[in-house]
Amino acid sequence: MARDATRRRVLAIAAVTLPLAATGCQGLAALGTPPRAAPDVAVVGDAITVEARLIAHYDAVLAAVPALAGTLRPLLAQHHHHLARLRARLIIPPGSPASDPASPGAPPRGRAPVPGTPEAALGYLRDAEKAAAAAQLAHLTAAPPSLAQLLASISASEATHAMILGGHGRHR
Amino acid sequence: MTARAGGPAAVAALQAALAAENSAVYGYGVAGAHLAGARRAAAVRNWVAHQSARDALTAMLAARGAQPVAAAAAYELPFAVHGAAAAVALATVLEDRLSAAYLGLVGLNDPALRVFGARAVRAAALRAAAWRGGTLAFPGLDVPAPRQRGPATAGRGATAPASPPPGHPTASHPG
Numbered sequence: 001m002a003r004d005a006t007r008r009r010v011l012a013i014a015a016v017t018l019p020l021a022a023t024g025c026q027g028l029a030a031l032g033t034p035p036r037a038a039p040d041v042a043v044v045g046d047a048i049t050v051e052a053r054l055i056a057h058y059d060a061v062l063a064a065v066p067a068l069a070g071t072l073r074p075l076l077a078q079h080h081h082h083l084a085r086l087r088a089r090l091i092i093p094p095g096s097p098a099s100d101p102a103s104p105g106a107p108p109r110g111r112a113p114v115p116g117t118p119e120a121a122l123g124y125l126r127d128a129e130k131a132a133a134a135a136q137l138a139h140l141t142a143a144p145p146s147l148a149q150l151l152a153s154i155s156a157s158e159a160t161h162a163m164i165l166g167g168h169g170r171h172r
Numbered sequence: 173m174t175a176r177a178g179g180p181a182a183v184a185a186l187q188a189a190l191a192a193e194n195s196a197v198y199g200y201g202v203a204g205a206h207l208a209g210a211r212r213a214a215a216v217r218n219w220v221a222h223q224s225a226r227d228a229l230t231a232m233l234a235a236r237g238a239q240p241v242a243a244a245a246a247y248e249l250p251f252a253v254h255g256a257a258a259a260v261a262l263a264t265v266l267e268d269r270l271s272a273a274y275l276g277l278v279g280l281n282d283p284a285l286r287v288f289g290a291r292a293v294r295a296a297a298l299r300a301a302a303w304r305g306g307t308l309a310f311p312g313l314d315v316p317a318p319r320q321r322g323p324a325t326a327g328r329g330a331t332a333p334a335s336p337p338p339g340h341p342t343a344s345h346p347g
Contacts, residue, residue: 074306074307075307077309078307078308078309081309081310082309082310085310133294137290140278140286140287140290141283141286141287145278145279145280145281146279148278148279148286149275149278149279149312149313150310150313152275152278152286152289152290152293152294152312153271153275153293153310153311153312153313154310155290155294156271156290156293156294156296156297156298156311156312157297157307157308157309157310157311159294159297159298160297160298160300160301160307160308160311161307163298163301163302164301164306164307168302170302170303170304170305171210171211171214171260171302171303
């Protein structure tokens with residue numbers, strides 16, 4: 001655990017300091033443009049956006065169909081864990097535009113309104129989970145190894161969420 | 173910075189996945205004997221799936237010029253299995269360990285093995301969730317310690333205390 005956290009920190013520090021080191025020999029003019037984020041920072045940013053949108057979908061459904069709380073809250077809690085684990089891989093300066101790529105409180109955009117019946121709402125979230133599970137694998141081969149493992153694990157978790165939401169629960 | 177497809181890291185990760193499949197084939201044989209009806213059918217389906225996966229991994233290792241690890245004649249189980257509840261818990265543990273083993277392939281630099289590993293993590297996580305009747309936040313990454321009665325509610329795994337990954341069932345030493 002501690003070793004992993006250290007590695008994450010080193011990764012994040014490297015992402016910030018390496019571009020600075022690379023531009024260090026160019027004199028003060030190099031300070032005019034902010035350093036570009038390392039590619040894996042962009043991958044984490046995309047993954048954070050996917051999670052934040054999913055959380056917004058859950059919040060919208062919970063507001064529309066409170067009767068589903070018992071089913072949805074445990075799954076939603078796991079998405080908050082996903083988001084926290086992804087955010088822990090970044091050191092984000094406070095107030096920077098990247099600090100909140102998709103506000104969890106924002107209503108979902110680009111999707112149909114939340115259905116009002118429990119059955120339709122579960123289907124809506126099942127589709128959202130499937131889409132998220134696929135999206136988290138989009139950068140699988142480009143990510144550094146430990147990030148690829150985190151993304152594959154989160155994607156697998158979301159696939160199991162879709163299964164539970166589809167009513168295919170426990171072997172009886 | 174791409175490791176060769178047949179590099180030692182790839183072989184080691186494939187061997188670990190094969191060892192987990194070998195113990196799963198053995199473990200499902202034990203679990204299935206204590207289950208009936210739909211759960212027995214699921215155990216048999218999974219047993220067959222793990223035999224196929226074992227054969228696929230064996231072929232992948234052979235193609236890399238490596239000697240695939242042999243299955244042991246018997247494995248020490250994480251707990252005694254004398255009934256259906258323990259059989260379900262054993263199947264859950266087997267799948268949790270498989271998801272961890274396949275996540276090792278995702279940590280390689282070979283893109284094809286990463287994709288292969290990610291699919292296998294997903295398949296194991298789905299089977300584990302069906303046995304557990306709930307989901308984990310980080311399948312393969314934060315694996316709950318083996319215990320006879322699995323977590324009863326979805327989401328418990330997400331709050332489970334961090335524990336070292338459970339060891340694979342250890343091969344019993346034949347006499």
